Amino acid sequence: MKFGPVPVAKAEGAILAHSLNVEEVRLRKGRKLSAADIASVTDVGLSEVTVAVLAPDDIAEDQAAEALARSLVPDRDAASLKISSPFTGRVNIYAITAGVIQIDAAAIERFNAVSPAITVATLPQMARVSAGALIATVKVIPYAVSKQFVEGMPISAALHLAPFTLRTASLILTRTPGMADKLLTKSRDAVARRIQAFNCTMDDVVTVPHEISALSEAILNATGEAILILTASATSDIQDVGPTALNQSGGEITRFGMPVDPGNLLFLGAYDGRPVVGLPGCARSPALNGADWVLQRIACGIDVTNKDIANMGVGGLLKEIPTRPQPRGGSLDVPAQPKVEVLLLAAGGSRRMRGKDKLLEIADGEPLLRRTARAMAHARLERVHVVMQPENTERDAALLGLDVNRISSPAWQEGMAASIRAGMAGLSQDCDAVIIALADMPDVTYAHLNSLVAEFNVAEAREICRAVTADGTPGLPVLFGRRFFETLANLQGDRGARDVVKDASEFLVDVPTLGQAAVIGLDTPEAWNQWRMDRNRSV
Incomplete structure (x- = not known):
């Protein structure tokens, strides 16, 4: 492709590089200049324009962008993704339904390494998305690229949306003597809101004493497709009440602890072929925490392995949660005369x-x-x-x-x-x-x-x-x-x-x-009038 200024008389059939807005002439960049366009530009006195002229082996930006997007999503139905029509060298890729986006990162890196003229940008790996969300965009930078870049791009199926499939979950809460009912209510409501975001409902909710035997029995009786456990006190060791109760019920622990903060004290396991998640205390807060990353994968039927959790450390330092008993900053000791x-x-x-x-x-x-x-x-x-x-x-x-x-x-x-x-x-x-x-x-x-x-x-x-x-x-x-x-x-x-x-x-x-x-706030004339009348009466 050739790019640069040319005499107006030689610009017919070329692509206008920059929009023109001279007197009555309004031509947008990217337009293929016609004979009528050339006449209009000549009439307003312009002698040259900046254009792109495609070589025989070039593919125009829109055609190239569409072909490249299809190489990333060759089977749109299977991937639960849809591809937009091309515009200005761009094609957007959208989620058909809500779920979690799975990305072949190596394929994306290979794609972007072919030429600086060809790019794709995506959401982060395993990002949770709603139906219709933009998950990736393919952009051809110049007005055209060589056919060899487009036709030589391998079919990679690099993008896939895993839809939410989990329908029910059981929640088991434990309580200690003196624990306020409102904290249990808050815990239940917070977890219910979390799983509702995955189109999942609470199958059953039970509260049992914070004891191994009681919790183990509750696990045995749980009916949901997944079992969530939120204990009264934080799980401090793999031999603590939560993990021990899961083992005693016949289940297994696959992971205790995760490199995501908040969320460090999560434990993960399985019982009767169903995932079991020991939620960290921060799950009582609506703020994002490590449990969300695990739950959203489980809700899509994605196996969460020990290695998966170990790899969550990069980007795992999340926003501070105010309800943490001991915030990251250390002691909250305040002097007798606080500032x-x-x-x-x-x-x-x-x-x-x-x-x-x-x-x-x-x-x-x-x-x-x-x-x-x-x-x-x-x-x-x-x-x-x-x-x-x-x-x-x-x-x-x-x-x-x-x-x-x-x-x-x-x-x-x-x-x-x-x-x-x-x-x-x-x-x-x-x-x-x-x-x-x-x-x-x-x-x-x-x-x-x-x-x-x-x-x-x-x-x-x-x-x-x-x-x-x-x-x-x-x-x-x-x-x-x-x-x-x-x-x-x-x-x-x-x-x-x-x-x-x-x-x-x-x-x-x-x-x-x-x-x-x-x-009492004075933000309307009526409020001001009422306040003044009340003041006058009280004087």
Whole structure:
């Protein structure tokens, strides 16, 4: 293929390399130039254009991309994959159904080594996908490639989707004396949600004492196609209660421990031809962990071997899970006087205020933003951070003279999570806890924040302290201990931190506060009018 500028008069039949947008001429790149195109280009005064001219032994990009994609998926039905029509030298490959993608990595590497002009990119090996998900894309880089590259590409069947086939699973929970019922409920619900993602349902759920004999009997009576075990305490050794009970029931252990964190303490085995998975404690959290990697393969009927698990170490360091009893960072010991900072979220767009800025409305003679920030500054806190929109000069002016730190949230329009992420990045390195507060809550005072700080106690697992009204209605602000910092720093969407609270209820303490301050937010003109009337009546 030849590529470069040519006189317009000689460009007919060539492929336009760059889009033209001159006066009335609108020609997209990749277009095969016709006689009419040449006339139009000549009429606007262009003397040359950049084109690609195919050689006799070249194959055009779309034709080449389609042929190459078919070499990777020669039997689309058997592979449970479908191939898109080619466009701009690209062909996408999609999953027909939900499952796990299996990739012949060596074949993909050979494919990409043929020529830099020919590429395929895939999802990671054993990635879980939904129906219709894009799992690979073939791209021919230039406008054409030599026939020898395409016709010489071996048929590899490098891509295959293993659909979910597991229909039922049994869950066995163990309990120790004094174990809260809500922890058992949380465990059951978390595992049920996990397997529902594989189109699998819970066949039976039983709770037995954390004893070898009781657990062994439960394994014998399990009816599901797979058996899942979640013990009250972590499995610490291959001779611990879980593995021993499986052996005693007539089953076998194939693996204890995995190089995936969270998920290290998983054990894997079999009973009566059915897989048995001893779930690690992190399976109580919805966050991704090593058990997910094992379960999704089992759900597709893929054997999980000792070697398979041993090979999971690369990429096996996953996101920290806040409910881990001892996080990776080591001790959570907090001094008697913890260092607590506040994130005052003030980046909202006042969309419900019909043209007004809720934070610049006057409350007791000053903008609400200033009034709220000043109240925070009087609390027993190390520092007050105000998370703001970039370059909002009016809100900036409202904070002049206050001892607060401004943090910019460039992605504030994404929602509250973006402001929390920005704020978490601005915390001091030695901060023990953070209070998340909203700037449009006028009745929250320094006393509310001090009450949250007073209840914070890591040793007693009081690591989320939530303000509630006098009648017990949950609200804001909320204090989070360091255990939750990584999760907060990676929030998405507009739900703020409510899911963090929901998923870590064992660390939650509700802190009663005066009146209704914890739930009063002024984000509409009607709310402002009502608040002002209530204030006037109380004076």
